[in-house]
Amino acid sequence: MHTHPVMSLVPRAGIESGHVQPQLLGMPAHDRYGRRIDYLRVSLTDRCNLRCVYCMPSADMPFLPRPELLTNDELLMVLRAAAAAGFRKIRLTGGEPTLRHGIVELVRAIKAIPGIEHIAMTTNGLRLRALAGPLQAAGLDRVNISIDSLDPVTFRQMSRGGSLDEVWAGIWAAEEAGLHPMKLNAVIVRGMNDDEVVRLAELTRCHPWEFRFIEVMPLSGVAGLAEEGVVSTAELIARIETHVGPLEPDGQSAGDPARRYRIPGAPGTLGFISAVTDPFCATCNRMRLTADGRLHLCLLRDDELDLRAAVRAGASLDELEQRIRHAVALKPWGHGLPEGFQPTLRGMAQLGG
Numbered sequence: 001m002h003t004h005p006v007m008s009l010v011p012r013a014g015i016e017s018g019h020v021q022p023q024l025l026g027m028p029a030h031d032r033y034g035r036r037i038d039y040l041r042v043s044l045t046d047r048c049n050l051r052c053v054y055c056m057p058s059a060d061m062p063f064l065p066r067p068e069l070l071t072n073d074e075l076l077m078v079l080r081a082a083a084a085a086g087f088r089k090i091r092l093t094g095g096e097p098t099l100r101h102g103i104v105e106l107v108r109a110i111k112a113i114p115g116i117e118h119i120a121m122t123t124n125g126l127r128l129r130a131l132a133g134p135l136q137a138a139g140l141d142r143v144n145i146s147i148d149s150l151d152p153v154t155f156r157q158m159s160r161g162g163s164l165d166e167v168w169a170g171i172w173a174a175e176e177a178g179l180h181p182m183k184l185n186a187v188i189v190r191g192m193n194d195d196e197v198v199r200l201a202e203l204t205r206c207h208p209w210e211f212r213f214i215e216v217m218p219l220s221g222v223a224g225l226a227e228e229g230v231v232s233t234a235e236l237i238a239r240i241e242t243h244v245g246p247l248e249p250d251g252q253s254a255g256d257p258a259r260r261y262r263i264p265g266a267p268g269t270l271g272f273i274s275a276v277t278d279p280f281c282a283t284c285n286r287m288r289l290t291a292d293g294r295l296h297l298c299l300l301r302d303d304e305l306d307l308r309a310a311v312r313a314g315a316s317l318d319e320l321e322q323r324i325r326h327a328v329a330l331k332p333w334g335h336g337l338p339e340g341f342q343p344t345l346r347g348m349a350q351l352g353g
């Protein structure tokens with residue numbers, strides 16, 4: 001699984017030739033559909049201290065051997081090239097990004113890259129009690145914290161062993177450290193936590209958080225669960241409105257996949273991410289970098305470009321930038337779930353959401 005070839009869709013010859021118009025250097029990259037691609041989600045590790053039911057199998061999860069991962073120096077070189085190719089926002093994810101050795105220093109080094117304007121992190125929060133302050137001081141701007149349930153037993157079952165108290169400790173530490181505005185994420189799975197959506201939504205009556213409800217996506221290893229477990233955004237909104245009355249639309253920021261609403265009068269907002277029932281491909285502004293150094297062009301497709309091989313073969317910063325620009329130009333329009341295409345190459349823990 002870790003030695004897959006780079007997908008043939010990416011025209012190697014074009015990339016190898018390194019032909020990029022000089023006047024484009026330093027300018028934001030647009031793909032062939034005119035979408036500006038300036039947001040890179042970086043998976044720092046495929047390992048995790050949880051085993052969420054919708055993300056990983058319960059056992060026999062094949063993790064990358066350490067030499068396969070980009071070293072910190074290799075990662076920083078790729079990110080410098082990405083910044084030169086117009087990427088402005090970085091999100092650190094995983095697996096669990098806080099498990100990455102030297103994470104605080106890594107954040108500091110990324111923040112120092114010219115062109116990188118914003119660094120965020122998506123985390124399960126378990127290590128934030130200790131790390132939120134140092135991460136903020138190192139330059140982290142924002143965090144999204146995953147919390148699927150307010151019930152300790154359900155939370156433990158869904159995460160296969162996680163402590164809800166530790167997640168809350170992480171949330172308060174992030175608040176105190178000033179990592180706002182904060183977003184909380186819940187993946188809603190039918191029969192597990194769908195009976196909690198109203199309670200989860202009502203958190204926004206007391207806190208200025210965005211609470212985001214995410215439809216389960218059929219990534220490698222959990223496709224079966226996704227088929228049975230998807231609760232559509234339409235159903236979620238209907239359930240919440242039955243209890244709190246009509247939600248107020250609260251707009252949608254450019255490039256944000258969440259459709260935003262508000263319980264009237266609440267300080268916080270609700271976000272709904274519906275990759276399955278209402279895709280947001282037309283406004284997609286992102287690509288992913290896997291921990292083993294592949295640019296993954298669309299979350300729900302298997303197309304990839306190997307940057308690690310280029311780095312390890314001694315590519316210059318310019319050459320890397322050109323490869324990244326070609327990858328952007330070749331980004332597919334959207335995912336193929338409606339036509340029955342299911343990605344099989346990587347699971348969510350390798351792609352980072």
Ligand code: SAM
Pocket residue numbers: 048054055093094095096097122123124144145146185186187214215216217218219222348349351352353
């Ligand atoms: N470990 C961190 C966390 O859980 O927040 C970051 C990595 S996790 C893969 C990133 C996001 O993907 C989390 O919000 C998680 O809930 C979500 N996720 C994982 N598997 C998913 C799936 N099959 N469908 C939809 N979202 C998923």
Ligand code: SF4
Pocket residue numbers: 048049050051052055056094095096124146348349
């Ligand atoms: Fe770990 Fe995040 Fe996947 Fe849960 S969703 S198993 S916390 S990587």
